[in-house]
Amino acid sequence: MKYISTRGQAPALTFEEVVLTGLAPDGGLYVPETLPSFSQEEIASWANLSYQELAFKVMAPFVDGAVSDTELKRIIAEAYSSFRHDAIAPLVQTGHNEWVLELFQGPTLAFKDFALQFLGHLLDHLLKKRDQKVVVMGATSGDTGSAAIEGCRRCDNIDIFILHPYQRVSEVQRRQMTTVLEDNVHNIALEGNFDDCQNMVKASFADQSFLPEDRQLVAVNSINWARIMAQIVYYFYAGIALGAPHRPVAFSVPTGNFGDIFAGYLAKRMGLPIDQLVVATNSNDILHRCISDNDHSKHQLEHTLSPSMDIMVSSNFERMLFDLYDRDGDAIRQLMDDFKSGTMTLNNAALEKAQSLFSSHRVSDERTVEVIRDVFDHCEYLLDPHTAIGVEAARQTRRRKDVPMVCLATAHPAKFPDAVREAGQDSDPALPHHMADLFQREERYDVLDHDIAKVQDFISRNIRP
Numbered sequence: 001m002k003y004i005s006t007r008g009q010a011p012a013l014t015f016e017e018v019v020l021t022g023l024a025p026d027g028g029l030y031v032p033e034t035l036p037s038f039s040q041e042e043i044a045s046w047a048n049l050s051y052q053e054l055a056f057k058v059m060a061p062f063v064d065g066a067v068s069d070t071e072l073k074r075i076i077a078e079a080y081s082s083f084r085h086d087a088i089a090p091l092v093q094t095g096h097n098e099w100v101l102e103l104f105q106g107p108t109l110a111f112k113d114f115a116l117q118f119l120g121h122l123l124d125h126l127l128k129k130r131d132q133k134v135v136v137m138g139a140t141s142g143d144t145g146s147a148a149i150e151g152c153r154r155c156d157n158i159d160i161f162i163l164h165p166y167q168r169v170s171e172v173q174r175r176q177m178t179t180v181l182e183d184n185v186h187n188i189a190l191e192g193n194f195d196d197c198q199n200m201v202k203a204s205f206a207d208q209s210f211l212p213e214d215r216q217l218v219a220v221n222s223i224n225w226a227r228i229m230a231q232i233v234y235y236f237y238a239g240i241a242l243g244a245p246h247r248p249v250a251f252s253v254p255t256g257n258f259g260d261i262f263a264g265y266l267a268k269r270m271g272l273p274i275d276q277l278v279v280a281t282n283s284n285d286i287l288h289r290c291i292s293d294n295d296h297s298k299h300q301l302e303h304t305l306s307p308s309m310d311i312m313v314s315s316n317f318e319r320m321l322f323d324l325y326d327r328d329g330d331a332i333r334q335l336m337d338d339f340k341s342g343t344m345t346l347n348n349a350a351l352e353k354a355q356s357l358f359s360s361h362r363v364s365d366e367r368t369v370e371v372i373r374d375v376f377d378h379c380e381y382l383l384d385p386h387t388a389i390g391v392e393a394a395r396q397t398r399r400r401k402d403v404p405m406v407c408l409a410t411a412h413p414a415k416f417p418d419a420v421r422e423a424g425q426d427s428d429p430a431l432p433h434h435m436a437d438l439f440q441r442e443e444r445y446d447v448l449d450h451d452i453a454k455v456q457d458f459i460s461r462n463i464r465p
């Protein structure tokens with residue numbers, strides 16, 4: 001299986017190469033050249049598989065022998081051994097034919113563990129085989145950083161540096177990162193905002209001359225293909241649990257960078273009968289505006305109660321555009337060039353396709369809080385604010401009552417106590433017991449100036465030989 005760039009001008013890569021890189025040299029994102037697909041009989045035969053067994057079936061065609069079957073099975077087993085629930089992705093019913101898929105049973109209580117636990121073990125395996133060491137560098141406004149650190153903390157061949165905006169991430173999120181004390185893990189609290197962090201990471205990827213000669217940077221944000229691939233699995237898992245392929249299913253996905261819902265779109269193309277895919281956004285609604293109104297224009301960032309979806313532009317949407325434009329790299333290059341002006345307009349064919357594939361809905365903070373309260377009142381189930389957005393969008397856009405609607409629960413409510421308190425809970429939701437002492441643990445991080453030379457110097461001094 002080869003991987004090609006959405007902008008059509010970069011050489012195709014193998015699976016191993018695509019995992020160990022970031023953006024394509026032409027500025028595009030890598031996607032598989034062809035998509036595996038499974039017959040209805042094959043999907044039906046998976047009805048009794050465990051999450052790990054299913055993960056192997058779904059991912060093996062993408063890995064395509066780059067990792068042996070035995071090794072891939074071991075990597076999957078290790079990746080999901082850190083989850084607290086035997087089902088890995090359990091379903092909970094919240095209404096008539098309405099379900100919440102709990103994707104927060106991993107070590108950092110957010111769905112990003114699905115991809116980053118897997119990616120950490122995969123990188124460890126590939127790097128040992130290649131006798132290579134790399135540097136992982138990333139920026140975070142919260143969830144990505146802690147999940148990446150958890151994924152890489154035990155990897156001998158990785159030094160990981162995560163930048164977060166100093167004093168601008170929640171205390172739970174900061175502590176999840178800074179209480180990891182392994183000597184290959186470095187938290188940089190940057191005097192600046194999230195965009196400053198991200199710009200520094202981008203500039204460092206573009207010019208890696210600050211690194212020792214035998215090192216390169218690896219991206220662990222959702223431009224890394226392996227992350228998307230690992231997320232396809234839970235769509236199949238939930239769909240099959242609810243009767244697929246004999247019965248269609250629908251999904252509602254709290255969306256920021258379009259990574260998670262893009263995995264759902266791929267699951268559909270690979271044969272899972274998905275009747276409806278709902279793009280749920282907060283007031284940072286570029287995707288909702290694009291799908292409903294062909295308005296893909298950058299607006300100012302708003303800080304909401306669902307901070308992990310506070311984005312101005314969704315990086316993975318380019319992967320979707322590539323398919324909407326029949327995989328025409330030239331058209332995508334043109335479109336992304338237009339977008340430098342702050343806006344882009346889809347052609348009619350692409351817009352129609354987007355509208356036939358996705359429903360979309362935007363949810364305000366006010367409504368988010370009401371939904372948390374409402375669901376708690378009706379079934380004593382506490383949603384986190386991101387999940388609440390997915391539930392509300394599902395309820396507002398749902399087409400068929402006879403099709404099970406699965407709302408992806410992307411985080412545990414204990415990660416976002418402010419929203420939960422606003423919804424009328426009189427105490428903060430409890431952290432799961434393995435994290436109950438989070439506020440007593442020792443922290444370690446370095447506060448650095450908003451100065452790329454200082455940040456890069458810090459990194460090069462702290463890379464282990």
Ligand SMILES: *Cc1c(COP(=O)(O)O)cnc(C)c1O
Nearest residue numbers: 143256257258259260308410411
């Ligand atoms: C990252 C994140 C999202 C958004 O996921 P995308 O793949 O960026 O669309 C939603 N909810 C939570 C809790 C997250 O951490």
